[in-house]
Amino acid sequence: MPFERAPQPGKNPRVITPEAQFELDAAVRDVPEDALPPVFPTPASVEKRPGRLTLSGALAITAGSELRGEAALAAEYLKPLLASSRRKAVASPAALRLELGNVEGRDSPAAYELVVDPEDGVRIVGNSPAGVFHGLQSLRSMLPPAPGSVAVSSPPRSGRFPY
Numbered sequence: 001m002p003f004e005r006a007p008q009p010g011k012n013p014r015v016i017t018p019e020a021q022f023e024l025d026a027a028v029r030d031v032p033e034d035a036l037p038p039v040f041p042t043p044a045s046v047e048k049r050p051g052r053l054t055l056s057g058a059l060a061i062t063a064g065s066e067l068r069g070e071a072a073l074a075a076e077y078l079k080p081l082l083a084s085s086r087r088k089a090v091a092s093p094a095a096l097r098l099e100l101g102n103v104e105g106r107d108s109p110a111a112y113e114l115v116v117d118p119e120d121g122v123r124i125v126g127n128s129p130a131g132v133f134h135g136l137q138s139l140r141s142m143l144p145p146a147p148g149s150v151a152v153s154s155p156p157r158s159g160r161f162p163y
């Protein structure tokens with residue numbers, strides 16, 4: 001059943017039918033994977049570096065007591081990736097370090113810095129526990145759907161938008 005939009009100043013209301021919506025949607029095109037940003041939501045800045053961090057075996061997660069919840073969340077995120085690779089690989093020398101600290105140039109409590117390094121592992125520093133949580137969300141978007149590796153990057157400092 002078509003519906004009508006409310007009148008808009010200077011515009012005639014138009015009837016939206018499934019056929020009309022199909023025509024509008026037909027213009028949508030896939031974006032090539034290499035044109036997508038490496039992290040979602042798109043951060044204020046990303047510096048891609050050569051190399052990859054391979055996640056395998058046991059990954060040590062270190063965090064202060066004030067970040068206990070974020071560390072548990074990270075362990076839950078990584079469990080499916082690491083559990084299936086434990087049979088095939090020795091323990092990974094990499095670590096996931098969650099820290100509170102000042103993120104340079106960012107005052108928002110949600111600001112964070114996420115660094116992925118093939119030798120040192122992953123480091124997330126947040127202005128607050130909320131910043132560390134947002135950093136974990138960005139890390140999660142970088143994880144492969146199956147055991148594998150994460151592209152090396154540094155440092156998204158915070159989201160582009162202040163929400």
